[in-house]
Amino acid sequence: MIRIGIIGMGIIASAHTKAISKISDFELVAISEINEERAKEYSKDLGVPYYTDYKEMCEKEKPDAVIINLPHFLHCESTVFCLEKGIHVLCEKPMANTVEECDKMIAASEKSGAKLIIGHIQRFFQGIGAIKEYIDNGTLGKLVTISEVRNEYYFADARPRWFLDKKLAGGGIIINHGAHGIDKILYTVGEDITNVHGECGNFYREEFDVEGHANISFRANGIPCTISLCGYETFFSNQITYTFTHGALRSDNSGLHICDEKGGTFRKLELPEPEYGPFEYQLIEFAKAIRGEESISPDGYYGRKVIETIEKVYAEN
Ligand SMILES: NC(=O)c1ccc[n+]([C@@H]2O[C@H](COP(=O)([O-])OP(=O)(O)OC[C@H]3O[C@@H](n4cnc5c(N)ncnc54)[C@H](O)[C@@H]3O)[C@@H](O)[C@H]2O)c1
Structure with missing residues (x-):
């Protein structure tokens, strides 16, 4: 069983919580959200503790993995923090705002061995x-x-x-x-x-x-x-x-x-009617990546390639 936490309980968070509830590889252990009202509501609905500080959540709950659903400028720092603690990360797309940030995330994953997967759903x-x-x-x-x-x-x-x-x-x-x-x-x-x-x-x-x-x-x-x-x-x-x-x-x-x-x-x-929806399949593949099995999860090198492509277009304008 992979003990998982969620960081950022905004618009996309409920797609992830529903998926976690359907995939038996995962157990949701805690959530983190700076908006305390929102955090409390989700905590009540989901029956898990909430934290307004994701670092505290990681230190106290020691999840095996997290899903990061934060505004893009926070993807790099939160991902690096978790990876350095040995926590596997599924970071929502886009991987980060710049290739430079992607490189920091990749380096943290290579150093700790924790998996870095990007939510290209x-x-x-x-x-x-x-x-x-x-x-x-x-x-x-x-x-x-x-x-x-x-x-x-x-x-x-x-x-x-x-x-x-x-x-x-x-x-x-x-x-x-x-x-x-x-x-x-x-x-x-x-x-x-x-x-x-x-x-x-x-x-x-x-x-x-x-x-x-x-x-x-x-x-x-x-x-x-x-x-x-x-x-x-x-x-x-x-x-x-x-x-x-x-x-x-x-x-x-x-x-x-x-x-x-x-x-x-x-x-x-x-x-044919699919057994699961995209967010469930994303989690199934995340679990395989964590276990070191073959997986179609997009990793940090791939997420970086997407950002590099986007940076090239921005540089032309
Ligand atoms: N996969 C998809 O189809 C899909 C769809 C929508 C959004 N996204 C991606 O998901 C990510 C989040 O998007 P969203 O639409 O849910 O945004 P959102 O603004 O609704 O949610 C972000 C949440 O993070 C919280 N937050 C901010 N700083 C925090 C911190 N330090 N600690 C804890 N919580 C903090 C905010 O209060 C907010 O609730 C983005 O990367 C976005 O591109 C993906």
Whole structure:
């Protein structure tokens, strides 16, 4: 049994607590949250002690592992603290705000031997796993291009304000949403990423210093890829399209779609009901990584590659 704590009980925390309750490898032992009201509420609901100081939680509860759900600028310092204590870390994406911070996190993991895993959750989406199988089996011929279009109003009042401050979030829509797109692509085709370019800016909510739109292009294992992101009040889109010589696959919020006839259109592919959701699969793979078994969990070297890609785009703008 892996005794696990959670650091940061904001928006994404409940996805992790629900997953922990379903996966028997883990036992939730404590939570940490600086907002004491929120901490108390979660503590009551979950029946575990709360701490407003994550360092105290680690020292008193001595968890084997933690999940870090903090604002991006705190990922590095909290991860390094835990890894130095020999605590395995699942750190939410993006790994950190800069490559320099990623290097500190990797060094701490190498020194203590505690595992460092990054929460790139979208590789655990059922449709993405299915696309990877199609690519590996060559069913639709040779993969030609990949393009993701993700449009979602980025400046919504419900978004915690730290996301809109570059010092705290490291950037805007690229480091937050783009990190998912980069991960999906590298996971499905391979991690050799070259020819990274991009343009980004903020044409709409200029009172915030983070970018609200971007067009990014790169090659992943030789395949030309584009990611288009728009956080303004335009049409909604959350889709990624893989075009092959003999068809295409598209994953979006309604599922996975295939086009497998010349000049044809997309039709929905019915996939079997999955046993678990993405957050449960992420934990199952985290447990394997902790036990030293083969795992598809993205490690710190991989998380660094995503941040390096994003830094290249920011450097061009
Ligand atoms: N995997 C996903 O699909 C997904 C979705 C949303 C967010 N995220 C990522 O999860 C992380 C958290 O995002 P969120 O939306 O939950 O943000 P959030 O602002 O809702 O949550 C962060 C929480 O951390 C708390 N906090 C701040 N400093 C702390 C400290 N020193 N000790 C303890 N608690 C502290 C805040 O009070 C807040 O409750 C980010 O990295 C974000 O990019 C991932």
